[in-house]
Amino acid sequence: MATIEDVAKEAKVSVATVSRVLNNKKAVKEETCKRVYRAIDKLSFEPNMSARNLRRNETRVILIVTPNITNPYYAHILAGIGDCAQEAGYSALIHNTSGNEKRVKAGLDMLKKKRADGAILFASNMDSMWIKEYADEYPIVLCSEYPAKGHVPRVSIDNYKAAQDVMEYIIGMGHIRIATISSSNKYISTALRLRAYKESLLWHNIEVHEDYIVYADADYSFMSGKEAATKILKQKNRPTAIFCISDTIALGAITAAKELGIDVPSGLSVIGFDDVDDTTMFHPYITTIAQPCYDLGRQAFRILYNCMNDGKADEVTVLPHKFIIRESSGSI
Amino acid sequence: MATIEDVAKEAKVSVATVSRVLNNKKAVKEETCKRVYRAIDKLSFEPNMSARNLRRNETRVILIVTPNITNPYYAHILAGIGDCAQEAGYSALIHNTSGNEKRVKAGLDMLKKKRADGAILFASNMDSMWIKEYADEYPIVLCSEYPAKGHVPRVSIDNYKAAQDVMEYIIGMGHIRIATISSSNKYISTALRLRAYKESLLWHNIEVHEDYIVYADADYSFMSGKEAATKILKQKNRPTAIFCISDTIALGAITAAKELGIDVPSGLSVIGFDDVDDTTMFHPYITTIAQPCYDLGRQAFRILYNCMNDGKADEVTVLPHKFIIRESSGSI
DNA sequence: GTGAAAGCGCTAACAC
């Protein structure tokens, strides 16, 4: 493995000059420059990143802390981060936590160890106030989820507004008996959507019926969605619409309805959220809120980049969602 | 940020001793050891990885080169690699290529730059012989796909045998008119499965009918599967079984059949491959070959680990697949 | 059992 010194010797210049060429400093004569490049090619030299990082005190690596890459929602965001990072000359270190808070902290310790310059965190709980401490010391950006208090740079959609859009639509279609399938996790998105559900109902003078609020798995599984929907639909005074916290849950709800002999949408409207799972593979295509996942990822990186370089440390970006009406919903 | 020197001062020992403690070298008196630990805690010191890496000439980072994290098949393998790597004290750098060969090479240059100690490659084409050159110089493991010639350490299932299992089953169920939806990519898995399709037919004295071989997208999209199946099913002498190269394609084929009024499985048997996509969300549940994705990932890391440490450089691991008969197939 | 010191490969301040 050739070093900068080998290149210097080969090109008959000093290491400083090679370094200058490597870093595109202008103060090098064209002629010298060429000689250096020739030497670099000949030895097929590549700068040693550990040495450069040590000297520069940076790594050009960002850390992504995620509970589960297997989740397509995260995967799409990751794609956005990855592309954007690559364009900016950064690499992405993936740290899987399986939702374990200790492993989240272990991941963030990589910042201390200088394994990465900054981090993007997925899936933080509403009550994870300790994140603030890390964020005060290192560049950290929260993606989609964030603690209820304490300003940490972040990017997400407006979950309240999105859920409100859904509710306005459902109510506007004449539905009165409206249920929701929420989740037993501790995400702020969950809390916000549920709050919008309740407040929209109240706003329209529709009573909030506790039997109409059911909780699925923390990870939005198809089966738990199906079970939750079954529970809802077996009530004597069953609802005519269900607002689901995710598409997979909505898929489960539609399946449950089918098994109970209820037609969607004529007998039941089902609305999903995210638009990442197979919303348009099978009929009825699902009415849902589309999140700009890829862009969420790009913005997350952009904000992190600013934190790492300018030191701006309190940016909050809210990206627009899109309400897509398809086949699984209709008027009563 | 505290350095090893700060710790040394605080503990009133030399940096060498701190280093010894850090690396669990036994030659340190218990008493001294404790003092050092106390100093480390007090200063909340974490060793600087760039410095350590430079000195040790290693990074404890592995590189994962993938065309697309969004693909659940890769995502599951990635989960296996990630978990296994974390257990062994390694971090995973993800490098997305979007299938672009230049970006694959750019990724592998990170090995030269000492950004990572070794790499796991996904989705290499059958004809990418250049991989061998890299593999001769750096620890590289191929996952699932590999060049047709040249020994590079790798892990995969036996695609030929798996496809053969499927064909034996289909033929055993009495089917004669059997079609296949292959793909227009250059993967060895594709070639092997297609070869097994043809040779199984031949073996049973069934003529290979070119109209029964149709090619879907390189990335196995649902739509291209549906289109391919439609083309197959509109033939006058249409087949009674279709062997699909992926589950998503199989899902497309089932949808196509439904639209043409053909019942699955009574009018048409459909078999998939991979068992990662939604094979059991909707009826008919799909008969398919299950790949041990997570384990593929774990093994890939294990092999890479050996390459990086022992230098064993030609391990080929073949993991068992599982043929799962569900609802989308039956006797004629 | 512990310390002094060399050096991993690079960048950047300073000299010329």
Add this chain to the structure above:
DNA sequence: GTGTTAGCGCTTTCAC
């Protein structure tokens, strides 16, 4: 425009 040199923070001989 180019060279000399001092470190970045760590590990690892080699002394003692």
